[in-house]
Amino acid sequence: MATIPTTVTSSPEGFQPAFNRVQQEGDFDDAFACIATLAGKTLADVRKQAVDKFGHPPHGPYWISEHLIVSLLAHYGLVGTVYQEASAVADLPDLALAMVDYDPETELGRHVVFHRAKASHAPKAVVEYMIDPAYWVSEGQRVRVQFDDCQPSWYIGVHAMGKQSASGK
Numbered sequence: 001m002a003t004i005p006t007t008v009t010s011s012p013e014g015f016q017p018a019f020n021r022v023q024q025e026g027d028f029d030d031a032f033a034c035i036a037t038l039a040g041k042t043l044a045d046v047r048k049q050a051v052d053k054f055g056h057p058p059h060g061p062y063w064i065s066e067h068l069i070v071s072l073l074a075h076y077g078l079v080g081t082v083y084q085e086a087s088a089v090a091d092l093p094d095l096a097l098a099m100v101d102y103d104p105e106t107e108l109g110r111h112v113v114f115h116r117a118k119a120s121h122a123p124k125a126v127v128e129y130m131i132d133p134a135y136w137v138s139e140g141q142r143v144r145v146q147f148d149d150c151q152p153s154w155y156i157g158v159h160a161m162g163k164q165s166a167s168g169k
Contacts, residue, residue: 004078004095004160008117008127015127017143018117024133030111031064032072033133034097037113038158039076049075069097069156081157089128089147092116093157098130102153109153110134 005018022036022043029043036046050056054071056064070080083099086092094116102109112130119125129145144150 004158006094006117008115008119008129015119015129017129017131018115019113019131021131021142022133023135025135028060028062028064030133031069031097034111034113034131035069035072035076037131037133038073038078038095038097041076046072066156073156073158074161077161079159079161083154083156086152086155089114089152092152092155093159095158096152096155097158098152099154100130100150100152104153112150114152114155 008015008018019037020040022033022041024030024033025043029047032046032050033043035041036043039046047056050064050068050072051058053075054068056062056068066083070082073080080097086098092098092114096114097111098114099109100112112132114128114130116126116128119127127145128147129143130147130150131143132141132150141150
């Protein structure tokens with residue numbers, strides 16, 4: 001079962017994210033890269049599971065649906081919600097796949113990982129950051145704490161799957 005970190009290693013100069021960034025390889029595998037980031041897997045592992053276990057096409061064209069995202073998260077011991085609308089970072093839960101650069105006309109955007117966690121150096125301090133899997137963003141934008149140019153429009157909340165009891169209920 002996956003565990004979700006609630007604290008990030010931090011210092012007054014900066015912080016170390018709780019998750020290792022997985023970079024997307026193509027223009028359309030951002031959701032897979034975000035899932036790989038959260039699950040601690042490679043992009044190839046996530047894509048293979050999508051194809052082998054969930055019937056995702058091995059080659060395009062394709063769309064990574066909400067159902068596939070939630071199914072892959074569950075495969076890795078995480079629970080994903082349905083897409084929910086957001087108008088600001090404050091609307092996001094502590095861990096989410098946030099959709100940014102959303103175009104309402106085409107109903108398309110791209111996914112990033114959003115995490116809100118306690119800072120290790122100041123227990124009452126909270127660090128909010130996004131991990132952007134895009135291969136085209138600069139190194140300084142791969143993990144960001146400023147969201148002026150990266151506001152979420154939609155999100156899928158993520159939390160750890162609860163333990164199943166001995167009776168299976």
